[in-house]
Amino acid sequence: MTALLTTYVLMWPVIVFGVLATIVSGFAKDAKEARDEGRSII
Secondary structure, eight states, rough: OHHHHHHHHHHHHHHHHHHHHHHHHHHHHHHHHHHHTTOOOO
């Protein structure tokens, strides 16, 4: 039971990191495209 609870608690930071990494990589890609085209991100 303890191992299951520990796994459950520790998986959330991994999920959050994955979502954050996806958002940051998408933003970085859009920012690079905007910079290459000479336009504002906003």
